[in-house]
Amino acid sequence: MKFPTPLISGRLVKRYKRFLADVILDEDGSEVTAHCANPGSMLGLKEPGSRVWLSISDNPKRKLKYSWEVMEADGALVGINTAHPNGLVEEALQAGRVPELSDFASLRREVKYGKNSRIDILLESADGAKTYVEVKNVHLMREAGLAEFPDSVTARGAKHLAEMSDMVAEGHRAAMVFLVQRPDCAKLSLAGDIDPNYAAAFAAARSAGVEAYAVGCDVRVDGIDVDKIVELTV
Secondary structure (H helix, E strand, O other), X not given: OEOOOOOEEEEEEEEEOOXXXXXXXXXXXXXXXXXXXXXXXXXXXXXXXXXXXXXEOOOOOOOOOEEEEEEEEOOEEEEXXXXXXXXXXXXXXXXXXXXXXXXXXXXXXXXXXOOOEEEEEEEEOOOOOEEEEEEEEXXXXXXXXXXXXXXXXXXXXXXXXXXXXXXXXXXOEEEEEEEEOOOOOOEEEEOOOOOHHHHHHHHHHHHOOOEEEEEEEEEOOOEEEEEEEOEEOO
């Protein structure tokens, strides 16, 4: 995934109201408010003074023309925009970078399923067999080299796991794909201390036959690409 225009660098003043971030731009010292497309807590990723990069939109209908895309944390570049993971995983699947999910004839996004839900990606093989793929963004790192999910309580995530288990019970495949938007993590675990209910739901889903994979990203100021498999330790 390439950013359509060059990103603009700055320093974070604060992130607030979940979806807003004030940033002082490097180029002229002005302070702007950027859209923060990230509903999580961003634990460890909102320190004032952190170096950040913003994209800029020329869409006159947008209230905020800047969007927070990348930041520097723990000496690495981290992607924080949760609007990108589904597209990044789609690119990875199309390129065969998740071998266990490479045998498909068609791929569709945001397909209705279960109890009033939408699956992030639906894979269908030539014989019509279906694989339901749910994508989760990951950028929490509390221990060097170890990514963790989630960074806040996610009742919605637990609901998705239950509905994917239902798909397996109906004879389909279902798979969680955790996208780690930082290059400094080789392993991924669950943050059970942050959300024990999600950890329990994940264990139940795995027992029901839901598959799980994790991939890591090369994060740059010109784009983000899935470039490696991350080891799951759960």
